[in-house]
Amino acid sequence: MNQPTPHIGLFIPCYVDQFYPRVGISTLELLEKFGCRVSYPLGQTCCGQPMANAGYERDTEGTARHFIELFKDFDYIVAPSGSCVLHVKEHFPKLPDLEKEHQDIHDKIFELTEFLTDILKVDNLKGKFPHKVGYHASCHGQRGLRLASSSEMNSTPFNKAKSLLENLEGLEWMTLSRTDECCGFGGTFSVTEEALSLRMGRDRLDDHENHEVEILTGGDMSCIMHLQGIASREGRKVKFMHLAEILNQAIQ
Amino acid sequence: MSSRESILNAIRGIEKEEKPLPELPLFGISEDVETGFRKSIEGNKGYIVSEQEFLNWLSEASFPKVYSASSSYASISTLSLPEDPHDLEDLNLAILEGQFGVAENGAIWLDDQQLPHRAIPFITEHLVIILKKENLIPTLHQAYDRIGLDYSGFGLFVAGPSKTADIEQSLVIGAHGAKSLRVVLC
Amino acid sequence: MSHPQAATEFLKDQAKAKWHDETLWFVRDKRDRISKTIPEWEELRNLASQIKENVLSKLDVYLEEFERNAQKNGIQVHWAKDAEEHNQIVFSILQKQKCTAIVKSKSILTEECHLNPYLEKNGIEVVDTDLGERIVQFLNQPPSHIVLPAIHLKKGEIAELFHEKLHTEKGNEDPTYLTHAARLHLREKFLKAKVAITGVNFAVVETGEFVVCTNEGNADMGVHLADVHIACMGIEKIIPRRKDLGVFLRLLARSATGQPVTNYNSHFRSPSPGKEIHLILVDNGRTAQLAREKFRNSLKCIRCGACMNTCPIYRRSGGYSYGSTVPGPIGSILSPGLDMKKHSTLPFASTLCGSCSDVCPVKINIHEQLYEWRQEITKTHGELGKGLSMKLANGIFKSPLAYKISGNLMRTALKTLPKSLIYHPINSWGKGRNLPETPKESFKDWYLKNRK
C-alpha cells in the first residue's frame, strides 16, 4: 500500500518570482520540510489577475489556457498567494474545451496556509519565533478563500494562519482594532485611486503600530508590497515578512 | 400601452426560472421574555414602569392635557377625543393599550382598535403604553404569527421614543414624535 | 468629476476624512456586535435572500396581485415607467388637492427621480422632514448616505446653518439643542401640510399593505395629519407574505444602525375614513436591471446602508464622490445600469475586498458584480471604452509589475493598448510608496541553480 507521495506543482506569482524570490524559496523549502514532492513548472507566467480585475478578463484566455496546460497533471497546486489562487479558481475566462481541466484545478489548487492546515493537517508545529507579529488578512484570502472567519459574519471564529503561527514558541499574536480591513492595494486600484490607496495603507500601518507590532505578516505579497512601500517611504519601523518566511525560518 | 402594461410586459419578457419561497422557522430567544423585553425597551431609551411608578410620575408631572384610550385610565383624561387630530397638537400625554410586546427588540403592536386617531402616538409629547406581561412574545416571527392576516387599516410597531442621530451620530431623544415612552408592564 | 478626483478632494481635509471613516466604522461595529447576538443571523440572511430571489423570479405576478389587494383596501395605485412620469403623477395629485406645500419623509426613490426640483419648479414647497434630510435640503445638497443623510457634516457646520435658517444661538453646537430647534420648525410644517409623501420599505402582496420604518416618527407625523398620503416605491420592494416582514424587520435596523428595530414601523393598509392613500409603483430602470442576469439580484437591496458603512472606500471618500443617488458599493452596481458613461469609474472605485457582500443582509454578491461591471464597461466601444482603457492602462503599467512582467499578459496588453501609455513616464505608484528592491536573482533563477 505504498502510495506515491502526491506531486505538488508550485505556483509562484509573477511578482513574487521577480521581487520576492525569498518567499518562493521559503514556500518550497517549507513544503519539502513537510515531506512533499514539489516541482516548479518553468514556463509559468502571470495568471492574468491584473488584467481581469481591470476589466479585461476576456483578454486573459491565453494566460489561463497556458496555466491549465502547465499545471493540470499535478496532484495539488500550491501558491503563497491567496489573491492569485482566488483568481485561478474564480476568474479564469470560460474555456469550453478545458472546462473539466479547469474544474479539476479549481478543486486542487490551494493557498499555502490552507494547504498546510487542510490538506497536510499540520496542527502542532514545533519552532521558535520570539516576536510580536501582526497579521494582515488579504481580502482575497480572507473573504474569497475563507482563510479566516470574516468580522462581518456571525460564524465560529477561525483563522488558518493564526492556527499555524500560534504554535511557535515566543510568538505574540497582536490583535488589531480592525482585524480584517482592506489595505488599499487592490491591483490597479493602487494607482488609479492613488490617494485612497495610500490613505487605506497608512491606516492599516497605524493600526499595526498602535498595537506594537514588530513584524507585519500576511499571505499575500501584493498587500505587503504596498504596505512596505509606504512604510519605507515614511521611515516606519515595522518589518515585513511573508507567512512562509516566518514558518520556514521558525522550523529550521 | 399604459405604463402598467409596459412594465408588466417588460417583466414577462424576461426569461427567468421561478425560485422557491422558503418556509420560515419560528426562531426564539435564549432568555425569558420579560428580561429580554425590559432590556430591549431600555436599550431603545424607553422606560419600563410598574403601575405605581406610573401613577407617581403622573401626579408629579401634572400634565394639563392628557388623553387615555385605555379604559382602565379613562378617569385620567383631561379632554375628550377631538374630531380633528390637529387639535391634539399640544397634547402632553397619551395613554394607549398595547396588544403585545416583542422581547427581542421592544416592539409593541397597536392597530386601529387601540388608536382612535393614528396620529396620537406621534403627536403627543409623552407616550405611555399599558401592556400585560402575559402578552410578551420572543421575536417578530411570533409577532407576525400572532397578527396573522387580521385586518386593520393601520398597524404600528412602536419600540421607543422618537429619536435621531443625524447630527454627528449623537443620539437625541424627541425628534418629531413623543419625547418619552413608558411601558406600564402589568 | 471622476471618483478618483472626488476622493482626492475629500481626503485633503485629513481630520474630517478620518472622522468620517471612524464615525461610519463605529456604526458598522455596532452592527457587528448586535448581529452576533442573534444566533440565527446567517440563516436570516439566507432566508431574506431567498425570499427576494423568489420575488424577482415572478415579479409580474406579485405586482398584479399586490395591486389587486391594495385596491381592495382602498389604496389608489399608480404606475410610472420612469422618473418623469412618477413626478407628473405626484404633481397631478397635488393639483387635484390644490396643494402647494408638502412634507416628505425619507425616500431614496424620490431623490432618484429628482422630485424636489421638479415640484419646486412647479411652485410647490417641499419640506424634507427627516432631520438629516432637512439639513442637507437647507444646503441644497443631496443626501450623502442613504440612511445617514448628513453624515458628511460636522455639528459646527450644522450649528452655523441653523443659526442662519432657524435663528438658533450663534455657536451653539449642542445636538440636542439643534434637534429641538428643528422639531419646532418642522412641527409647524406638519400641522399645515395637506399632502404627505413617504417612501416604502416593504409592500406585502398577500395583504396589499406597505410598511414604512423610521426612528424619528416623521413619516407618521406627516401622513396622519395630512388628508392625502402619497407613497412612492420601486417595483422591487415587494415581498410575498406578511410573515416575511419578520425576517426583514429583524435584519433591517440591525444592519443599518445596529439597533434591534426602528422605533416606528408603520403598516399602511387602508386610508383613515375620509382620507386618501396613493401608491406609485415606479420602474425607472428596474426592469432593465432585472433583464441583466448578472446584475439582477442587485434589486434585492433593502437600502439598509450597511455596505456603505463597511466600505473602506466609501468611509474615506464620502457619499458625494460617487456622484450617484445611491452611493457606495450598491450604488456602484446600480448606477452603471442607469447611465454607464456617467458612472463608468464607479465599479473601479473598489479593491474588490468583498466586505460589502459579507455585510449585506440580503446577500447581494456586490463585489462580484463590481467585477462584472468592469468587464462590461471595458467592452463598450467608442469614447467611453477608449478613455477608460487608457486610464486602466495607466494603472496597470505604472505599477511595479510593469517593470518586470513579460509573457502572455504583457503581450496581450501590448496588442490592445497604445504604446505611449505603457511607457508613460509618470509613476503614481511612487508618489507615496517606494518600489520593492530588485533582488539579484528571480525565484526561477534560484530554482534552476538549486533544484534542477
Ligand code: SF4
Ligand atoms: S446592498 Fe445590501 S448592504 Fe447595501 S444597502 Fe442594499 S441591502 Fe444594505
